[in-house]
Amino acid sequence: MERIAVVGLGAMGAPIARRLLGQGCEVTVWNRSPERGAAPAEAGATVAGTPADAARGAEAVIVMVSDPDALREVTEGGHGIAAGAGPGSVVVQMSTVSPAAVTRLARVLPPGVEVLDAPVLGSVGEAAAGELRILVGGPQALVDRCRPLLERLGSPLHLGAVGAGTAAKLVANNVLFGVLGVLGESLALGGALGLRPDALYEALGVTPLAAQAERRRPAVEAADYPARFALALARKDADLVAAAADKLGLDLGLTAAARAWLAGAEQAGRAGQDYSAVLAHILEQATKEVRR
Ligand SMILES: NC(=O)c1ccc[n+]([C@@H]2O[C@H](COP(=O)([O-])OP(=O)(O)OC[C@H]3O[C@@H](n4cnc5c(N)ncnc54)[C@H](OP(=O)(O)O)[C@@H]3O)[C@@H](O)[C@H]2O)c1
Incomplete structure (x- = not known):
């Protein structure tokens, strides 16, 4: 997976985007407050106008926003990730949210777009260094497919089906x-x-x-x-x-x-x-x- 979107450029999302750029990935970013796109753009990222645009053409869409409401905002509706993500792509949900929010996310994604439940342990320094512990929930085949991407960011720990990570x-x-x-x-x-x-x-x-x-x-x-x-x-x-x-x-x-x-x-x-x-x-x- 080389074409990655990162939605949410806060304390955690920004170093994740930077890390992926440093690893040679093609990165598209989106953030609600547009000024946070400036630093990733300078480092080589493409800045999208909406979460849907960020997701369009991406093999994986990493979501790193505050909470369940923010997750809903960036995934649902005409400009949300679900509107742009193409078949065969995966939404890698890394924000800390509720189990219900993860279940809802899986439900709103179109057919052919999978969700990987992947919240993280570790903070800003670990995100920058690619040393996060990633608590993963999802089917084995999807986890295997996403492993190379996850390993760019840290150590994945596969714990069960979608929901187990959260x-x-x-x-x-x-x-x-x-x-x-x-x-x-x-x-x-x-x-x-x-x-x-x-x-x-x-x-x-x-x-x-x-x-x-x-x-x-x-x-x-x-x-x-x-x-x-x-x-x-x-x-x-x-x-x-x-x-x-x-x-x-x-x-x-x-x-x-x-x-x-x-x-x-x-x-x-x-x-x-x-x-x-x-x-x-x-x-x-x-x-x-x-x-x-
Ligand atoms: N910081 C840590 O050490 C750490 C460690 C492990 C896990 N986490 C978890 O990782 C997630 C991100 O944490 P963070 O520290 O990066 O938080 P943060 O610095 O506060 O950033 C929050 C991000 O969410 C976006 N956001 C908030 N509400 C939104 C909405 N309604 N619609 C669209 N975007 C919205 C913010 O956009 P704006 O820029 O526009 O506000 C920002 O990009 C959280 O779930 C947190 O619990 C954090």
Whole structure:
């Protein structure tokens, strides 16, 4: 697959397009805010006027937009991908959305256009370096056909039929948010109990949180959380998890608590910071009484 369209040029879509250009692919891009097409165009991409135009003639259309509503906007209607994608092509859906959104996408595509469910783990740096973990759902023959493209972007992990990739992505982010929540609360607890920071991080280093504690320490100590994965998007993912759990009748208390921390941080004005800024929010809120 050499003729690729990339729809959505945000924090993740832009480096994906750049990576594919660097790998010698013929890339066509589209983004809702047209100014984001300028950098890929300079790097050799063709800029399309609509998602349908981007899809026309492409062997694969990578979609990397915010959420289920955005996915619907770029795929459906007269200007959507479904209107332009030709038989034999594939829509590689990499955004983090709900299982229902993936099912709907498969339904709206015309006959002969397949969907590969392929959300990703890893962030901006991994996208630029072609080191994403790609959680793949789809039929074996389609996965085999798409493997060379996926391997330009990272390591595909084939997990089952369409829907399995998105289900796995929700599980993985649920873990991440829970871990950040318990890390933030443990930092607050240790500090309030009077542990020096070095001792606190040393203690965390012998727990299952060791890797995250070490990774997040510089940001926590500098109180600086430059956005790679915006906190508003993490809250969106926590909502997707909550909605999926609700629909299944699952009662997930820790999941709900982690979501509440993210929603609180967003309401406190941290929507545009990195999602790890939830740690700063937890430290502020949990120790409010102690500081009085
Ligand atoms: N950033 C990460 O580290 C990371 C890691 C793994 C997965 N993800 C997931 O990957 C996806 C993209 O994340 P990102 O960080 O690249 O987000 P982002 O920087 O906020 O970019 C979002 C993209 O979606 C587009 N978009 C939003 N609403 C739209 C609509 N209604 N119609 C058309 N386009 C719309 C935006 O267009 P405009 O430019 O016009 O706003 C932009 O291109 C999300 O599902 C996110 O959860 C992100």
